[in-house]
Amino acid sequence: MLAEYLPIVVLIVLATGLAFIVVALGHLFGPRKPNPVKAEPYESGMRPYGPGRRRVSVHFYLIAVLFILFDIEIVFILPWAVVLREIKMVGLIEMAVFIGVLLAGLIYAWKTGALEWE
Amino acid sequence: MDWQDFLSVLPFIIVAGWATILLLVDLWIPANRKGITAGLAVLGLIAAIAAVISRFGIEREAFDGMIIVDGFSSFLQLLFLGVGVIAIAQAYDYLRRRDIERGEYYILLLYSLSGMLLMASAGDLIVVFLAVELLSIPLYVLAAFAIPKADSEESALKYFLLGAFASGFLVYGIALVFGSTGTTALSGMVAAIESAETTPILLLVGSGMILVGLGFKVAAVPFHMWTPDVYQGAPTSVTSFMAVGAKAGGFAALLRIFISALPGAAVMWMPLTMWIAALTMAWGNIAAISQTNIKRMLAYSSIAHAGYIFMALPAAATPEVAPEAVRAALFYLVTYAITNLGAWGVVLAMEKAEGSGLEIEDYSGLGKKRPALALAMALFMLSLTGIPPTVGFMGKFYLFQVVIDANLIWLALVGVVTSLISAYYYLRVIVVMYMRDGEPEVRSEALLNSTIFITAFGTFFFGILPGFLLKMINQVSLLDLFR
Amino acid sequence: MIPLSWYILVSAALFSIGIYGALARRNALAILMAIELMLNAVNLNLVAFWRYLTPNVVAGKVFVLVVFAVAASEVAVGLALIISIYRRRHTIAVEEIDMMKW
Numbered sequence: 001m002l003a004e005y006l007p008i009v010v011l012i013v014l015a016t017g018l019a020f021i022v023v024a025l026g027h028l029f030g031p032r033k034p035n036p037v038k039a040e041p042y043e044s045g046m047r048p049y050g051p052g053r054r055r056v057s058v059h060f061y062l063i064a065v066l067f068i069l070f071d072i073e074i075v076f077i078l079p080w081a082v083v084l085r086e087i088k089m090v091g092l093i094e095m096a097v098f099i100g101v102l103l104a105g106l107i108y109a110w111k112t113g114a115l116e117w118e
Numbered sequence: 119m120d121w122q123d124f125l126s127v128l129p130f131i132i133v134a135g136w137a138t139i140l141l142l143v144d145l146w147i148p149a150n151r152k153g154i155t156a157g158l159a160v161l162g163l164i165a166a167i168a169a170v171i172s173r174f175g176i177e178r179e180a181f182d183g184m185i186i187v188d189g190f191s192s193f194l195q196l197l198f199l200g201v202g203v204i205a206i207a208q209a210y211d212y213l214r215r216r217d218i219e220r221g222e223y224y225i226l227l228l229y230s231l232s233g234m235l236l237m238a239s240a241g242d243l244i245v246v247f248l249a250v251e252l253l254s255i256p257l258y259v260l261a262a263f264a265i266p267k268a269d270s271e272e273s274a275l276k277y278f279l280l281g282a283f284a285s286g287f288l289v290y291g292i293a294l295v296f297g298s299t300g301t302t303a304l305s306g307m308v309a310a311i312e313s314a315e316t317t318p319i320l321l322l323v324g325s326g327m328i329l330v331g332l333g334f335k336v337a338a339v340p341f342h343m344w345t346p347d348v349y350q351g352a353p354t355s356v357t358s359f360m361a362v363g364a365k366a367g368g369f370a371a372l373l374r375i376f377i378s379a380l381p382g383a384a385v386m387w388m389p390l391t392m393w394i395a396a397l398t399m400a401w402g403n404i405a406a407i408s409q410t411n412i413k414r415m416l417a418y419s420s421i422a423h424a425g426y427i428f429m430a431l432p433a434a435a436t437p438e439v440a441p442e443a444v445r446a447a448l449f450y451l452v453t454y455a456i457t458n459l460g461a462w463g464v465v466l467a468m469e470k471a472e473g474s475g476l477e478i479e480d481y482s483g484l485g486k487k488r489p490a491l492a493l494a495m496a497l498f499m500l501s502l503t504g505i506p507p508t509v510g511f512m513g514k515f516y517l518f519q520v521v522i523d524a525n526l527i528w529l530a531l532v533g534v535v536t537s538l539i540s541a542y543y544y545l546r547v548i549v550v551m552y553m554r555d556g557e558p559e560v561r562s563e564a565l566l567n568s569t570i571f572i573t574a575f576g577t578f579f580f581g582i583l584p585g586f587l588l589k590m591i592n593q594v595s596l597l598d599l600f601r
Numbered sequence: 602m603i604p605l606s607w608y609i610l611v612s613a614a615l616f617s618i619g620i621y622g623a624l625a626r627r628n629a630l631a632i633l634m635a636i637e638l639m640l641n642a643v644n645l646n647l648v649a650f651w652r653y654l655t656p657n658v659v660a661g662k663v664f665v666l667v668v669f670a671v672a673a674s675e676v677a678v679g680l681a682l683i684i685s686i687y688r689r690r691h692t693i694a695v696e697e698i699d700m701m702k703w
Binding site: 136242244247248251255259262265268271274275278279282283285287290292293296297300301302303347369422517 | 609616617620623629632633636639640642643646647649650654655658660661664667668671675676678679682683685686687689690696
Binding site: 004101104106108111112 | 138142144
C-alpha cells in the first residue's frame with residue numbers, strides 16, 4: 001500500500017532539490033551590486049516608513065471580531081442555499097428568522113457605536 | 119416537521135426570542151431607567167413559565183428526536199425559569215449600587231437561561247453541545263460585567279479560558295461517542311449499545327471526556343480549580359446565578375447523557391463517577407474550612423454540593439435504582455437552588471458599594487442588628503449542612519437513601535462524614551452572627567429582601583412538608599422514553 | 602483508501618498539541634489558539650467518522666458546522682475580553698493576572 005506513495009516521495013525530493021539548485025546557480029553566476037534601496041524591506045512598491053512593529057488601533061480588533069461573527073454565518077447559509085428547492089417555504093421562513101436575528105445584532109452594534117471609526 | 123415541533127420548544131423560543139427583541143428595545147430605554155428592561159425580562163420569563171406549565175405531563179419527541187419533552191425537561195425548565203426570576207430580582211438593586219447598571223445584563227441572563235432550557239430538553243449530543251455553549255458564553259460576559267474592576271476582569275478571563283478548554287474536551291468526547299455508536303441521537307445510542315454495534319474503546323474514552331467536560335461545568339474535583347476565583351471575582355449577583363443555574367444545567371446534561379443514553383456502558387463510567395463524587399465531597403468540604411471570605415467559602419461549598427449530586431450517577435448504574443436516583447438528584451438540585459439563592463441573597467445584602475463587607479468577620483453582630491436577616495442566613499446555613507427542619511436535610515436524606523439502595527454503603531458514609539465536617543464552617547457563620555459584637559452595614563432593598571424571604575420560606579416549608587415537591591418529582595420519568 | 606484509524610490518530614495528535622498549548626503557554630491569545638486547535642481536531646474526527654461510518658446520515662456534517670459557529674462566537678467573546686484586559690493592564694500573560702490565589 002505504501003508503494004502508492006512513491007510518486008509523492010519522488011516529487012518531494014525533486015522539488016526540494018530543484019529549489020536548492022536554482023538558488024545555488026543564482027548565487028554563483030548572478031551579478032552583485034548592493035545599494036540602499038535594495039536593502040529596504042519590500043512593501044508592494046511603496047516606500048516603507050516608520051518602524052515595522054507599529055501599534056494598531058484597538059478599534060481594528062473590534063471590527064475584526066464583528067467580522068468573524070457575521071462572516072461565519074455563511075456556513076449555515078451556503079448549505080441552505082443548496083437544498084432550498086427541497087425545503088421550500090419553511091426553509092425560506094426559517095432563514096428569514098435567522099437573518100432577522102443577525103440583523104438585530106447588527107442594529108445593536110450600529111446603535112452602540114461599535115461601527116464608528118473614531 | 120410540523121408546528122407541534124415548534125410548540126415543543128416554545129419556552130426556549132420565548133426566552134431566546136424575547137432576549138433578542140429586548141436587545142433592540144433596550145437601545146431606546148434611557149440609561150437611568152433600566153428597571154424597565156428588568157421588568158420586561160421578568161415578563162418574558164413568566165410567559166415561558168406559562169408555556170412550560172401548559173404542556174406539563176406531555177411526552178413527545180420533536181425535530182426527529184433532537185428535542186425531548188418529558189417530565190424531566192419540564193421540571194428542570196420550571197426550576198431554571200424560577201431561578202431566572204429570582205436572579206433578576208436580586209441583580210436589580212445590586213447593579214445600581216455597584217454602578218454597573220446596564221440593560222445588557224438582563225438580556226445576557228435571558229440568553230444564558232435559554233441555553234439551560236435547551237439543555238433540559240436536549241435529545242441529541244449536538245443539541246447538548248449547543249446548549250452548553252449557549253449557557254456558558256453569556257456567563258463569560260456576565261462575569262466580566264464590572265470590568266474596570268480588576269477582580270471581575272480576572273474572574274472572567276479565568277472562567278472563559280477554562281470554560282473553553284472544557285468545551286474542547288466535551289465536544290471531543292461527543293465526537294468519539296459518535297464514532298463509536300454511529301449516531302448522535304441519545305435514543306439511537308441506547309439501541310446501538312444494546313445491539314453491541316459499538317467500538318468499546320472509543321466509547322470508553324469518549325464518555326470519559328464528556329465526563330471531564332461536564333465535570334468542569336459543574337465544578338467537580340479534580341476539575342474545580344477555577345471555581346473559587348471565578349465565584350469570588352465575578353459580581354455577586356452573577357455568582358449567585360452562575361452557582362445555581364450553570365451547575366443545574368451541567369447536571370441536566372450529565373443525568374440525561376449517562377443515565378438515559380449510556381446505561382449500557384455503566385460498567386465503564388460507574389467507577390469514575392463514584393470516585394469523582396467521593397473526592398468532590400471530601401475536598402470541597404475540607405478546603406472550605408480554612409476560608410475567611412464568604413464568597414470563597416460558598417464557592418467551596420458549591421463544589422462539595424456538586425459532589426453530593428454526583429452520587430446519583432454511580433447509584434444510577436444499578437438499573438433498579440436508576441429512576442429513584444434521578445428523582446433524588448432532581449430533588450437535591452431544587453434544594454441546592456433554593457438554599458443557595460437565599461444564601462447569596464444575604465451576601466448581596468451585606469456587600470458594600472465598593473465591594474467590601476465580604477469577610478465572614480463582617481457578619482459579627484448581624485443577629486442583633488437585623489434579626490430577620492440573620493435568622494434567614496442561619497436557616498440557609500443549616501440547610502446547606504443538612505440539619506432538619508430544612509429542605510437540605512430532606513435532600514440529603516433522599517439522596518443517601520438511594521445511594522444505600524444501590525449498595526454503595528461506603529459512598530454514603532463518605533457523604534455523611536463530609537456533611538459532619540461541613541457543619542464546622544457553616545455553623546461558624548451562625549456563631550459569628552449571634553455571638554460576636556459588631557456593627558455590620560446592611561442594605562435593606564425591597565426586591566432583595568423579598569427574594570431572601572421567599573427562599574427562606576421555601577427552605578423551611580419544603581423542609582417540614584416535602585410532600586408537594588416529592589409528588590411533582592415522582593411524575594418525572596426520565597427513562598421511559600427510550601424503552 | 603487511507604484507513605479510518607489514521608484520521609483518528611492525527612486528530613488525537615492535534616488535540617494533544619492543543620492541550621499542551623493550553624496548559625503550557627502563558628499568553629492568553631496563545632491559549633485561545635491552542636483551544637481552537639482542539640476544536641479543529643474535533644472537526645477532523647467528525648468528518649472522518651461521518652465519511653467512513655455514516656456517509657448517508659447528515660448529522661456528522663451538520664455537527665461540524667455547529668462546532669465552527671460556536672468556536673467563532675467563543676473566539677469573539679474571548680478576543681473582546683482579552684483586548685479589554687490588555688488596554689488596562691498592558692499585559693495578557695496569564696500568570697500576571699492572578700490577584701486572587703488559585
